[in-house]
Amino acid sequence: MFLALLVLWLVFAGSITVSNLVLGVLISGLITLFCHFFMGYSSKAFFASLKKLGAMLHYLAVLLWEIVKANIAVIKLIWRKELPQSNLVHFKSKLKSDAFKVLVANSITLTPGTYTVVLDGQDYAVHALDASFNEGMEENVFFQMTEKMEG
């Protein structure tokens, strides 16, 4: 995390000079220490999550493709004359960890045409612009991929 923060700092600074480097090391170190003592950050968990990097990148690629597809569908709906029939679906997911639940909820919200209204424990409520977007929502590609990552 220290290195990631330092790289981010150098990217924002735009050039690698001595003053940038010293200030960057100082600030990244302070933030890492703060997260370690007050926000429950541990380097072990961070490196463990790095092992899933391949799966996460695959997930990101699928997410981008879904966003493009959903955008085209919503643009078509907006330029049509009649108003779409929206609906709200309640369902339960099989996911266990909070991080994956939030990840899937955010992915659903990020794809236009659907967004998560309620996420409480296992319960999801998803609102769709057109009822057809909500078909098969509880076994869509995001749930399949995260369930595979959970093992």
Place this chain on the structure above:
Amino acid sequence: MIRLVVASLFLLLGLFVFFTEVVGFFKFKYIMMRIHAAGLGDTLGIMSIAIAVAILIGTPNAIIKLLLVVVFMMLTNPVLTHLLANMEVKLHQNAGNEYKEEDRA
């Protein structure tokens, strides 16, 4: 020259997406549906305009910064959309009249 043409194509796509967003915003009469229209520009709109600017400028530094803009946009937007919708469902008495509710639990 080719770079300019490709960049302007992406820029036009982004503008079209934002235009559609505004049209949808005024076409739909209800908050829960307007949120969907607003979600267009946050994703494809900002992405295509970032790609256009990245092609036009072309330095690695600028490309990384534009990538960060898109990533932060993608991280923060769903949270806000979710909060807005959640408040609407909880506070608006007649919210249920505007959509069908379905229970698959």
